[in-house]
Amino acid sequence: METFSRNQIAVNELKKLGFPLPNIRRALLELVDVNQTDIAAQVGIYRTGVTKYIKGYRQKVVHLEAISNILDVPAHELFSDVIKAA
Numbered sequence: 001m002e003t004f005s006r007n008q009i010a011v012n013e014l015k016k017l018g019f020p021l022p023n024i025r026r027a028l029l030e031l032v033d034v035n036q037t038d039i040a041a042q043v044g045i046y047r048t049g050v051t052k053y054i055k056g057y058r059q060k061v062v063h064l065e066a067i068s069n070i071l072d073v074p075a076h077e078l079f080s081d082v083i084k085a086a
Helices: 008-016 020-032 036-043 047-054 061-071 080-085
Strands: none
Touching: 008 020, 020 047, 020 061, 020 080, 036 047, 036 061, 047 061, 061 080
16 A cells, blocks of 8 residues: 655645645645755755746756655656656
8 A cells, every 4th residue: 555645645635626736836835844945955956946946947857856855745746747848
């Protein structure tokens, strides 16, 4: 049986309700009490870069995966809108 993190469950439920993924990603930052500056430091990019990834404007898979790991949601779910377009 596959187990899911509560963040992953939240993302999937919000997607089912029709919320846009960029909004879900922004809300998830608040829910897990992490800010873009913290993510930027952990990923090794600028905070403005994190903003662009969260909004779906950037597609570098290594950074998408790093951000996803921090937020405890698989990249293919958290960034499905971006990864499909890549």
